[in-house]
Amino acid sequence: MDETRIAEERIDRLAAFAREMARGGEPERAREAVRLARRIAERHRCGVPRRFERFTCDDCDAYLLPGRTARVRLQEGSHVVVRCDCGATARYPYGE
Structure with missing residues (x-):
């Protein structure tokens, strides 16, 4: 198996693990999984999936x-505004 493909599979598994930990009420374990997935992506020069990056x-x-x-809000002008509890804000386009 190719190293990049192994890294991508591991990132996918960590993304699923982070989602489950966040839903289960363990935000610190989810945060560690997110950090590890990002480090693996940097080390192997492969990106993280768009869904993982946006969440x-x-x-x-x-x-x-x-x-x-x-907090997620829809902004006129076809943007989604996502504000984390830490205060960071991200904006993503949607639609055409």
């Missing part, structure tokens, strides 16, 4: 759950 905070590495650890 994690760049500032505090928290896994973002709408309504629990993040």
